[in-house]
Amino acid sequence: MTFNSRLDPETEKKLLKLFDLNVNFRLLYKGSHFNFDIRKLFQICSDQGSFILTVYFGKHIFGGFLKKSLPRSNEQVKDEDAFVFSLYDSDSTATRFSVNEGHHAFHRTYSSISFGDCLKVAASDREFHVNLCSTYDFNWPEWDWEKQLCEEVELHRVQGRSPANLKKGGQPIALTLCDVRDMGDSEETGLSLHDALAVINGHAPEGYKVCQPFCGMPINPSSAGYCLDPGLQDKIHCVVFVLNARSLHSYGESLVKMIKKYRREISDLGEYFLVIAAQFYLHMVTFLHLLQVQEAASLADVPVSFVLPVKNYMSELTVNRDTDILIFSAVRQILHAIDDTFEEERGEKGQEGG
Structure with missing residues (x-):
């Protein structure tokens, strides 16, 4: 069965501008389609190359990018190109922040995925929750929520677009x-x-x-x-x-x-x-x-x-x-x-x- 991304064309364009290369997104996983089963996310998306995770709260979109593949096992990944981002409504511009220290750019456990010390998405009882963390060199926009329930979670493969x-x-x-x-x-x-x-x-x-x-x-x-x-x-x-x-x-x-x-x-x-x-x-x-x-x-x-x-x-x-x-x-x-x-x-x- 097919499923469509929640990203509208204008929002997708804003996220594409976060990348230095000409890329496009291929949707691999949509939480609501798979009953927010994180095991299904790991099964479908592991070892599939660079990816971007998008998390939705009304007009807010947060997420992270990893140039390397999502690992199949619980482990930390070193990736100097990893980053997290935030975007609010279609009138704003997507903001990109480098993930702190490449040696723990990404961490997967059996029930969560984290981008450095900045963004953590955890699953329990067929729900996804997100924690946004602030550090000395990284700050989200004003945000009071902690362990907030996600409306939607998507994972897209990042690949070259319409090659020359x-x-x-x-x-x-x-x-x-x-x-x-x-x-x-x-x-x-x-x-x-x-x-x-x-x-x-x-x-x-x-x-x-x-x-x-x-x-x-x-x-x-x-x-x-x-x-x-x-x-x-x-x-x-x-x-x-x-x-x-x-x-x-x-x-x-x-x-x-x-x-x-x-x-x-x-x-x-x-x-x-x-x-x-x-x-x-x-x-x-x-x-x-x-x-x-x-x-x-x-x-x-x-x-x-x-x-x-x-x-x-x-x-x-x-x-x-x-x-x-x-x-x-x-x-x-x-x-x-x-x-x-x-x-x-x-x-x-x-x-x-x-």
Whole structure:
């Protein structure tokens, strides 16, 4: 089931101005939609990249930004780019404050998330409460509330917006699709994780035939054409899994575990993981969008926004707008994900150079 952000366009523009780079927001979690279940927030939003948390009180909006991912376990996160912000009604300007001391920029417990000593959001009995704290170098606007009940809490993924290479007149991306064999219920019955990671990391040469089950040697430096020092053009920058939307309920437990295992490993590499839910009949796409996208997202352990419904092409010989728009939309999302990966790599190199 889909859900919409409480952010109106004008307010979103004000928050976007808090960032030095050109970014946009992708809603991953909305408290009222998930009955203010913080466990669901951790399940959906962990390991999904940079994020912004927004907390609503009437005309007041408070929140925080973390450039790093929300951790899956209870831990503190160091992030010099983290900040908190405040905004009051559509006539004001959003104010940004750096979080005190990067070594405890963010802290997660089983029932709360905190941005330094500035902002803490805690959950109990399907409610979210917020504490706003003042320190010697940080002060909220006049505010008398402590442990105040939140009207709404949202978490958005922060990602690159309309990258220049997708705009009219910009440098085009040379999109290359790499197709590999199916996964099985185990590494012995389908593509092994070792070989999948070798392909993603650019070690497998073009046209390499991945081993069939029980055939012996996995991809390694002694394999013919093995690329020992792959360049940017050799690597995979977005991994896409294609699921059969009509039979998600029949996926076995072992296969589901394999998919989630692959997703975790791919996330650790910093690559993007998207899911395409393929459907045979066009008139079923709307039904899929309402009832099966959430199932596909849960199966692959990814946010709903990472699931891209498309229609299978069987015997089409002519252009069909209703059919083609789905695949074009999916390709555009893939290109955005690739560009986000490049942005992160450039940012990391810039920090190393500094």
